[in-house]
Amino acid sequence: MAALWRRLACVHALCAACVAFVAPARADILLLKDGRILENVKLARVEGAVTVKLANGEVRVPEALVLELVFDDPAAYQSATTSAEDSTKLAEGLVPFEKKWMKPEERNALVAKRIELARKRVEERKAKLLWRNRHIEKTKSFEFESTVPPEIFPRYRDLMEIYFTDFAKRWGIKRPGNAKLKVCFYGDRASFQRTGGAGAGVLGYFRHVEPWELNIYYDRFDPRGTELVLFHEANHYLQQLLDPKFDMPHFPGEALAEYYGASRYDEKKKSVETGLVHDGRLVEVRTEMDGGRKMTIAELVGGDGLYEHYTWGWSLVYFLMNQKGLDSKFQKFVLGLVKDKDVVRVPGAHGSTTVEAGEVLKAFRRFLDLEKDEALAALEQRWHAYVAGLQLQSARGLEAAAFSAANTYPARPIKARRLFSEAIAAGSTNPAAYHRYAGLLVDNEEYDQAFAMWEKALLLDPLDAGLYAGMAEAHSRRGQRDEAQRLARLAREIDPDAYTWGWDLEELFGDGEGGR
């Protein structure tokens, strides 16, 4: 049986926005800052955390992750009391509640009211997760429709406006008739795929025929990834504004979108920094280089609809935009595809025009003064050397490299372990990285270190069922069957919808329920 952690690498993506457990004696509610809502649970406050008591164990949720909690039982709100005065009040039949003393019936009434209001808020929040109740808001340049949690939405709304303004200034674009682009922003991937109609591998899309529309989703496990996609897809819109009747060819369209995709928003300064390294794409290119491949400019720029336009294409644009003199030539090349009279355009889809791949290469060579083969070869060498010299600096980049080493055939687990370790030292906050690292440590029989990684992962996301399932398998390998079973059942209790490992539980324990 292939190790669970390899198959559970993305299991947290399956976790629903709302989780309603089988009703226990208590029906407390927990709201997390990332938008998740847990209902029908038994909660307790402890030092620095809230515990969720489930049939197969307790889950500890750090307070930093908690937005609000609602106790079903009024007595749970009771403050601790210690002084002699307190004893006197208690003897008088009074009870403490938030630094005041009152009759029990008064406290109960206050708590009941609070619970009622809290439940109403929860119901409203849940209702807002449904697309038919989506939040609609217009800004200067956009019309947003969103089911993203209200605490999270404003950041993305603001960054879109600033991003648009920056790009418009640099590239000289305007909105036709001041029309606002509709941006559909879904609260999670499942609703994006369902309502946005996107396929399994799609992270976001820009509908480039009228009516234009941008569809993206908020990934609570990867907010930075959400930004990358948003910047990328919005860039397609911005490219479209260069000329609404022109379809930018796949190269440079996707490569430029990836270049701007690696922008970063500074919420405090209200600014967007562009021209950063796209860690994920750098990792892909470097992995190919490790395997002995070096893509040529002719292959890349002259190719049609290539996946490499995202990876090698990003690296070429990044290189050019970081070379004085070449950056402006590259920009002229892009604008030239749209407007230059010497570029041959052909009919595109739906009444638009475009440029075919061969002509794109021709224009690229002309605008960048690479008409001679020696000049092309020289630039190609510079580009390859530049990319080979780029360092992965961020935790996210190191994670991407680690995942690539662990998951790309043939796997390089020694390298992956080192990179995960470096990513964690660089401050990784991605529970999937800790989980995958833990899996590699178990494969290397370093169990104690593996469990330490899982403990850290649980601090980041205590409700990721995959983490418990991973620990279950590790215990199983060590022959600790009882603990393995408990953790496996706990995993399934937290996320009964993740049926993938339900089958493994059946296989492991034959508990008669199978997957669901």
Next chain:
Amino acid sequence: MNDMSCNWARGSARIALSSIALVVLAEDLCAQRGRFESRTHGFAIEAPAGWSEIPIKPGEEWILAKFLSDKVYVHNDKVSGTHEHRPMLEVIGFPKQVKRVEETKEETGEGKTVLITIKNPYKSYEDYLDRHHQGGGWFLSADESKKVGALDVRWREVKIEKLTNLPRRILSYEYADAEMRYVVQVDVLESKHAALQKRLRDALESFVFIPKGPPREAAPAAPPSVGWIVGKDEAEMREKLAARRRAWRERALRHVKETLPEGWQQIEDEHFVFLSHASPKFTKAMQNHAKGVRKWLDEEFGDLGNGEVLPSVIRLCASPDEANAYASGSGESYVWDSGEVVCAQGDWILSEFASISWALTNQYLAEKSPAFYQAMPGWLSSGIHSYIGSMLVSKTKGLVFVPNVSSLITVRQLQKEKRLPQVSDFFANTREQMVERGVVDETQYWDVSRYLVRYLLEAPEDKVKFLEVYLRQVMEDLETYEGTEAAKLSEQLVQQKKPMTEEEEDAFFRDQRKRGQDWAKAFEADRRRFLENAFEKAFADWTAKDWEKVQKDFERFVAK
């Protein structure tokens, strides 16, 4: 298309089973005109007047009833143009409990095999919608509880708006009894919703529970071409597989006859069971055509092998929409080979006859000789299909095979340019080799191969006996085929020493990538060598003059 293929397992004693069988499907027809009753599930419903009941295909587990609108509605999209849509009403059953079925088989000398089948119903209607592509992005635009008569009902409306050429709504009512939830749903164009909603809602609200009758025999299992089969040797496994297939076909035939809706007629003969909802004239034409195809197949390939060709079920639907509605089903019950040939009465263009010809040919060859069917070179397979696809039945001339115009133009042009490929090239080389050498391009390859096969099938038998000799050589070589360059590389991959440092890992990574490319080249080399060897052995006593003679004959055939 492959120049060489061999898909069936050799040397493995077991073939994996993925059975999804054993749910009883809808059956009984209306007690009153227009009213559909299912005694098995205990419900009745009235589709809108004029809508036709669509049979449920074998293997379907969750859809209990289907009805198709008699009218086609049109939607004009500004970007993609005009599209047609026919509303369909379905009743979908969601059992409330997970079913677990254990089956133990004792095999002499092999011990015990326990097969556990877990039937996992959809968690909810939304889960069902999520797992079936709705033709666009969707969301629930309404979700309420209400009463229909004395019944508690959940009413939902689904809107399909994004990434679709057909913005639609799905109206659905959910009813429930102790064991099942029943969702009755119907889809309608957004632009037609206002005009049709009352009529559709009346249909949804016509659902009632009726007393259940005795359970019926289970519907046929999934095709037994996959399954656990244990035998002491290949011959025994093949016989068991054939016996299982025969038993399955008998059950399937019984089932399709018993579940035929009103308005369909059933016509049986020695080789076919026709289930027709098409016009009598079209049905007769298709019957004659199917018989003509079978006659030709028996004459050309009758002694190809010893396999038993089972009776075919040919389902003639009244329209392409009806055929699509029949073919649609719940994803988890997808049956890639229901054993039926499904056709539709369209506009009487050639494609209707071509599709039945292809389907019957595939079935016949696969059953007559699986080895031949899977070993056929791509050019031969393409040629046979093109030839049989061109067949028509003439009252005066019998079977007529209309030449493919594009193929004819290509071969004549090549002949004019003195570039018509050698017949021997097709036997000795792969398509890639011929294209690489510039003998032909891709399109020309297929055009010439189709015409070559026409020649091989129409020339007198004594002139083309070599085809049979060659194919028998290929089949024989496949039986003994083992030990190849690609296989050796694969073994080497497995034998690699495990890297112990990062540097060793990186080196191994580079090495494996290169080996992957080497493997692909080795595989291609193996293919070419196989064909060369088969050619050399089959034509060992042939001389250049013999091939010249064949070539001249072919050129004459092209020119006439």
